[in-house]
Amino acid sequence: MTFEGSVPLCLECGLCCNGVIFADVKLQLGDGAARLRSLGLPISTPKSEPRTPGFNQPCAALEGCRCRIYAERPKYCRTFDCLILKSVKAGRLETAAALLIIRTARERADKVRRLLLSLGDTDEQVALAARFQRTARRLEEGEFDEQTADAYGELTLAVHDLNVILNDAFYPGG
Numbered sequence: 001m002t003f004e005g006s007v008p009l010c011l012e013c014g015l016c017c018n019g020v021i022f023a024d025v026k027l028q029l030g031d032g033a034a035r036l037r038s039l040g041l042p043i044s045t046p047k048s049e050p051r052t053p054g055f056n057q058p059c060a061a062l063e064g065c066r067c068r069i070y071a072e073r074p075k076y077c078r079t080f081d082c083l084i085l086k087s088v089k090a091g092r093l094e095t096a097a098a099l100l101i102i103r104t105a106r107e108r109a110d111k112v113r114r115l116l117l118s119l120g121d122t123d124e125q126v127a128l129a130a131r132f133q134r135t136a137r138r139l140e141e142g143e144f145d146e147q148t149a150d151a152y153g154e155l156t157l158a159v160h161d162l163n164v165i166l167n168d169a170f171y172p173g174g
């Protein structure tokens with residue numbers, strides 16, 4: 001969520017805004033829900049405690065890999081740096097190597113998306129992990145043929161591969 005000054009890394013990535021790493025962003029004191037709503041973020045307040053307002057990902061302000069409201073973005077977005085970005089900033093990782101990891105992670109996320117689509121999950125306005133969970137629930141509750149079983153097996157492996165790289169390189173414990 002740190003874009004400018006982190007070019008080309010963040011502008012090649014977008015994984016912390018597009019629903020791959022996070023499912024939502026919680027607002028912090030001073031963010032101003034009304035202000036962010038006026039900028040196009042669909043801020044909502046959960047019905048159960050803790051009733052912290054926030055918005056879901058994929059983020060409505062993300063255009064390609066760029067934040068449309070960069071100068072006005074919420075506090076969490078301002079302060080979050082993924083592990084790769086921290087490593088590059090600290091000189092522990094070359095930019096070229098970081099870009100390679102980002103490309104691999106994006107390819108793995110694309111594979112998960114393709115498999116979800118092939119299994120009938122077409123609503124892409126939901127975080128990837130939630131899409132996988134609802135697809136798994138739907139399939140496990142019903143009967144499915146051999147072809148669907150194969151695709152589901154492939155999806156499970158693809159989600160595992162994605163989670164490995166996200167945990168190792170982007171957001172440990174995420």
Ligand code: SF4
Nearest residue numbers: 001017059062067077
């Ligand atoms: S407001 Fe901007 S930085 Fe924050 S999640 Fe959305 S696109 Fe990313």
